[in-house]
Amino acid sequence: MRIGDAKQSYEADEAIWTSSTQKIWLAIFLLALAVFPFFADSYLLYMGCLVGIAVISTTGLNILTGFTGLISLGQAGFMGVGGYTVAWLSLNTALPFPVTLLLAGLLAAAVGILVGLPSLRVKGLYLAIATLAASVFLHFIFAQWESVTGGMGGLSLEPAHLFGLTLQSDFEMYFVIVPLAVLMVLAAKNVFRTRIGRAFIAIRDRDISAEILGINLLRYKLMSFALSSFYAGVAGGLFAYFYRVVTPESFPLSMSIFYLAAVIVGGMGNLLGGILGAAFMTLIPEVLNLLTAALTPFYPNAPIFMSPMLEIIFGALIVGFLIFEPHGLAEIWHRIRRFFSLWPFRN
Amino acid sequence: MFESILSKGRRLAGIGSIAAALAAAPAMAQDKEPIVFGGSIPLSGVFAFAGVHLHAGLTDYTSWINGEGGINGHPVKYVMEDTGYEVDRSVAAFKKITGSNTVPVYYGDSTGFMKTIASELNSRGTTLMSGASFATALTDNEKYPYQFIPGPSYSQMFGIILEYISSQGEGGDKPTVAFVYSDTEFGKDPIENGKAKAALMGIEVVEEIVTKPGSVDVSAEVLKLRRARPDYVVFHGYVLSPINEFMVQMRQMGLDTQFMGTFWSSDKLIINKMGADSDGYMGVMPYNYYDSAEGGPMLDALRAQAEKSDPDAGYRPTGYMQGWFNAMVWTEVIKRTMDADKELTADNMAESLASIKDWDTGGIIGIPVSVQDMSFPVGRIWRVNAKEGRYEPVSDWIHLD
Numbered sequence: 180m181r182i183g184d185a186k187q188s189y190e191a192d193e194a195i196w197t198s199s200t201q202k203i204w205l206a207i208f209l210l211a212l213a214v215f216p217f218f219a220d221s222y223l224l225y226m227g228c229l230v231g232i233a234v235i236s237t238t239g240l241n242i243l244t245g246f247t248g249l250i251s252l253g254q255a256g257f258m259g260v261g262g263y264t265v266a267w268l269s270l271n272t273a274l275p276f277p278v279t280l281l282l283a284g285l286l287a288a289a290v291g292i293l294v295g296l297p298s299l300r301v302k303g304l305y306l307a308i309a310t311l312a313a314s315v316f317l318h319f320i321f322a323q324w325e326s327v328t329g330g331m332g333g334l335s336l337e338p339a340h341l342f343g344l345t346l347q348s349d350f351e352m353y354f355v356i357v358p359l360a361v362l363m364v365l366a367a368k369n370v371f372r373t374r375i376g377r378a379f380i381a382i383r384d385r386d387i388s389a390e391i392l393g394i395n396l397l398r399y400k401l402m403s404f405a406l407s408s409f410y411a412g413v414a415g416g417l418f419a420y421f422y423r424v425v426t427p428e429s430f431p432l433s434m435s436i437f438y439l440a441a442v443i444v445g446g447m448g449n450l451l452g453g454i455l456g457a458a459f460m461t462l463i464p465e466v467l468n469l470l471t472a473a474l475t476p477f478y479p480n481a482p483i484f485m486s487p488m489l490e491i492i493f494g495a496l497i498v499g500f501l502i503f504e505p506h507g508l509a510e511i512w513h514r515i516r517r518f519f520s521l522w523p524f525r526n
Numbered sequence: 527m528f529e530s531i532l533s534k535g536r537r538l539a540g541i542g543s544i545a546a547a548l549a550a551a552p553a554m555a556q557d558k559e560p561i562v563f564g565g566s567i568p569l570s571g572v573f574a575f576a577g578v579h580l581h582a583g584l585t586d587y588t589s590w591i592n593g594e595g596g597i598n599g600h601p602v603k604y605v606m607e608d609t610g611y612e613v614d615r616s617v618a619a620f621k622k623i624t625g626s627n628t629v630p631v632y633y634g635d636s637t638g639f640m641k642t643i644a645s646e647l648n649s650r651g652t653t654l655m656s657g658a659s660f661a662t663a664l665t666d667n668e669k670y671p672y673q674f675i676p677g678p679s680y681s682q683m684f685g686i687i688l689e690y691i692s693s694q695g696e697g698g699d700k701p702t703v704a705f706v707y708s709d710t711e712f713g714k715d716p717i718e719n720g721k722a723k724a725a726l727m728g729i730e731v732v733e734e735i736v737t738k739p740g741s742v743d744v745s746a747e748v749l750k751l752r753r754a755r756p757d758y759v760v761f762h763g764y765v766l767s768p769i770n771e772f773m774v775q776m777r778q779m780g781l782d783t784q785f786m787g788t789f790w791s792s793d794k795l796i797i798n799k800m801g802a803d804s805d806g807y808m809g810v811m812p813y814n815y816y817d818s819a820e821g822g823p824m825l826d827a828l829r830a831q832a833e834k835s836d837p838d839a840g841y842r843p844t845g846y847m848q849g850w851f852n853a854m855v856w857t858e859v860i861k862r863t864m865d866a867d868k869e870l871t872a873d874n875m876a877e878s879l880a881s882i883k884d885w886d887t888g889g890i891i892g893i894p895v896s897v898q899d900m901s902f903p904v905g906r907i908w909r910v911n912a913k914e915g916r917y918e919p920v921s922d923w924i925h926l927d
Contacts, residue, residue, distance in 0.1 A: 222621040229614060322709070331711035332663060335641070347649065349621075422617075422642045428711060429613070429638070465618060468607055483578065486569035486608040 224349035231356035233457035239410025245447035248383030253310035256317035259430035261415025276339040287412025295404030333426030446507025455508035565633035571611035576845040583849020675901035677812035684720035701757035704733035713763020805912035822889015
């Protein structure tokens with residue numbers, strides 16, 4: 180039984196992994212992620228890649244909304260910037276895949292800074308509307324700037340190449356998307372061990388107090404927007420390489436709402452929450468489909484009945500989380516961990 | 527209310543009997559390996575209004591063909607999953623279904639999905655795909671060699687409409703036309719080709735209006751049309767709104783403009799929602815309507831199967847006809863490939879599809895049809911008779927060259 184962690188230095192207090200138990204489980208988890216593609220079929224690999232992309236984007240939004248307290252409905256737009264950037268670069272230049280992905284993140288970050296400017300004046304719902312307007316504007320550009328974006332028909336990409344390999348199948352894309360997702364979550368975790376991350380949290384908790392403490396609101400709010408949009412841009416770039424086609428309809432407003440819901444369901448201001456939320460939101464419709472498939476042998480009309488029901492169940496699950504577990508899936512996870520940490524005693 | 531519930535119950539009982547028949551089909555048929563029809567079907571989401579009927583058409587056809595002994599003795603199994611009309615879920619369904627079955631033919635629920643899956647389809651080379659999309663882009667054989675359109679593309683629909691409009695000119699004068707379309711990939715699809723075709727035929731496009739799909743307030747756009755005074759307004763990229771708004775407002779202004787639409791806006795929804803105001807609205811339709819006066823062995827079989835599977839359903843929408851026709855084409859393609867002693871690969875099936883010339887569809891389409899650029903460029907203009915509550919043909923079948 181482990182009853183606690185004695186921290187005897189500031190370094191120990193700041194450490195990401197605080198115990199050997201944590202390190203062992205993390206190693207097992209990473210190993211499981213590494214061997215997963217060798218056992219998974221095409222469908223599971225596809226879902227794995229989708230979750231990976233969702234984790235990157237949700238982590239980005241979590242930095243902005245969960246940690247800095249700035250609500251954004253522009254995530255799909257930023258992903259679109261990333262998606263179109265890699266599509267255009269791969270079609271018009273000979274730049275290697277990692278460079279196009281990096282440029283996608285940087286361009287999205289630049290757009291994020293522009294979109295973030297109103298955050299100095301407005302916050303809460305007003306900021307949500309401002310970012311929504313930006314998202315609509317970006318969608319308009321995707322649809323109308325035909326010479327660059329291909330208009331409503333969009334752009335089709337050739338597969339990405341890395342170290343002489345053609346990244347065509349889900350198996351190959353998995354080994355790009357998932358390690359990148361792990362690295363980006365780790366990077367985000369590190370951000371919150373620095374002055375920058377703490378400034379974000381201070382702004383979220385009370386921006387006036389943060390300013391009095393010497394935090395430059397303009398700088399840090401825009402930095403948060405840039406960082407969040409960078410994540411979205413990279414996720415969008417991966418999305419484009421994964422599906423190999425981008426159209427304005429690839430990045431609808433509902434996608435922004437999806438990621439915001441993932442942050443809320445997972446647990447705002449908690450990176451683990453972002454990961455769990457992204458996985459939950461991506462996989463739940465599939466789990467409910469499996470339920471339908473399981474019912475079909477006994478009740479052949481299950482698809483007809485269950486399909487509309489699934490949307491209701493999905494919605495009810497989200498509402499249920501908001502009511503009964505407002506701290507999200509991360510809190511449930513922490514409770515489970517506490518239970519095993521303190522077992523056989525009650526916490 | 528109670529009657530409605532009762533009617534739904536009966537309908538579901540009917541669907542249950544189809545499913546039971548489906549389950550029994552392999553036993554009734556042969557010991558040969560079943561042929562799987564796969565499908566990403568939008569039973570929920572924004573396209574569910576059509577998805578449930580597409581699904582019913584595919585399900586009923588499967589029952590019917592199994593009752594006829596399957597395809598060359600092979601029973602048919604229809605495996606589908608709901609997608610909510612979302613591309614990522616459609617792809618997931620495709621991966622799941624093709625991962626656990628050998629699927630020679632597959633139904634795609636949207637243009638977005640069909641474009642997205644194209645690269646995988648091309649690299650697999652195992653599956654031929656068609657679906658709910660009539661997108662012109664899919665007629666590009668280089669890019670989409672294994673995807674076809676079970677009817678005319680949207681551009682070809684415009685071509686058929688313009689052929690009809692051209693034939694309505696009097697004394698050498700060509701009627702004028704306006705295009706009203708939605709600001710979507712779907713809406714913009716045929717516009718450039720439509721304008722080019724109109725120019726070629728000497729038909730003047732006097733106005734072009736773009737709206738949001740489902741717009742309600744179109745009074746400013748109506749004023750533009752009043753100034754332009756087109757003889758015909760062709761709508762595209764909508765299911766209902768704002769077509770009804772345009773029609774009502776323009777008629778209130780005393781304009782004698784005629785209104786036309788393409789496949790997804792040419793079903794009974796417009797009659798049911800607009801009532802008497804829908805009278806005279808015209809649509810291009812590649813298939814005979816379920817309640818048309820036309821007949822034919824396959825059309826009769828379709829009606830009998832629909833009646834058998836759900837006696838209370840009554841009229842079957844155009845989505846049902848589309849689902850049935852899709853499965854008919856798949857069957858024909860598989861049969862031709864098997865008869866030629868070839869494997870069911872995408873290349874062989876695409877070759878069989880391209881070989882379809884003057885094919886008699888048994889009344890589903892009123893004339894023999896041929897495949898051209900992976901589509902069936904044929905259709906007919908139908909006009910709403912609001913009093914009778916149905917569409918009636920006002921042109922012959924038009925097969926584009």
